[in-house]
Amino acid sequence: MYKTFFMAWAGILLVISFVANAAPPSSFSSAKRVAEQQVYYDQTESFYCGCTFDFDTGPTLNSCGYEIRKQPNRANRIEWEHVMPAYDIGRQRQCWQEGGRDNCRRTDEVFRRAEADLHNLVPAIGEVNGDRSNMRFAMVNNPVHEYGACQVAVSFQERSFQPPPHRIGDIARIYWYMRDTYDISISRQQQQLFEAWDRIDAVDDWERERNRRIAAVQGTSNSYVESISAEVEIVDHVAEPIFQSKTSSVYSCDMRKTCGQMASCEEARFHLQQCGNGRLDGDADGVPCESICR
Template identity: 45%
Template sequence: MTRFILALLACCVCFSVSAEQFTRFSTAKRHLIKTLPDNAKSIYCGCDIKKEGKKLIPDPSNCGYIPRNTLTRSGKVNVRALRIEWEHIVPAWEFGHQLQCWQDGGRKNCRKVSAKFRKMEADINNLAPAIGEINADRSNYRFGMLSENATQYGRCEVKVNFKQRVVEPPVYARKRIADTYAYMQKTYGLKISDKQQKLFNAWKKQAFADTSSASKL
């Protein structure tokens, strides 16, 4: 229980609703790198994050992350497994395809013609530090619950089912994810399915119950 509480708190330090607003994703990322707390953890594995100049590097020594692929298909080192990237918790595809600009030309067109899209893409409340390989594997898959064990990334407890296009995040990241979806709904009118809404509501209730139980210890 103690380990779970510490992991939950470690994840939570990465998120607080911020009044900072940006209109470019690149500018938002530079701001986040500059202001990242020393105790920040990667969202899906809870790895410590080291700063090397302007780069962020995951430290797998405590979190137990092992890359799913150490090499790319071309035989080169999988550099995305060695760096921290900024993950859109609500994927750009998910909020973008609800806008007309996406229908007219995808993400590139939305960046060009839609101020709303640029603001949504650069909203730091929807961004979290994630190991690049997992950011890539998550893609625009929806969140859900999976029956298989979490073995793809060493001791990292995230699960990705590529066939079903579903990602199950570790327990300590679920409230963060649910709160972010609620924020995007309230701020931008994001539409999500009833199934997803029920899942996020359940995650928030479970997190509240776990916190209440922990406070009684």
């Protein structure tokens, strides 16, 4: 018993030592090197599409059935994607209004830290990173552009980007971390969407391990990924779904619907609360499609 207790506390002190000696990257350029060498050094799957890749040679597109949309050069390299775009980080800051991203890099220490935050960086196929740009995450309508078997859809008309189902929870939790850490506002509609995504896609083992590695390097942990009690007890951040499995099997988030396409109030509530389709609640009172949900 005493041996187990001693080993546990030794592990605690080691974690505390890592965090105490951790130093966040000083710039986006240095963050990319740190992410490659200390966080993703043994990872071989791109974030959105799941293509196998090598940092030097790029992605193997046929490993995930990826089809190039328009940009072969960018499609054949791995780039570091800001899950929360630099535009969303900076646009609420005075430095951005006075000179955009370059000015923020020169004059705003908070922006530099946020832009270089490792929690917000993931390896992505360059074409997907370029197409997404600073688009908001959403369930997109037609017309969309897709990438073969990669489960990503982009609507340039709507300026919206739909990620694959296995990444939606990761995205929500990264957004919440960035919001809380850097006091960045997100819309009510996005918040509803992320709450739904967090319920649908729970934290997995790699997300926890990624968080641990970043905490050791950078000194900050994403509390929405895990709560670590002395590196001994892990409490998952997983909420119960709003609808039971029977209902979830009847309705689907795969197709974004309007109120006119709803067969019932129950279906409308599912699409608002489970899929985050905020357009169904035009007056933001929590009741979707009031013509059928009276």
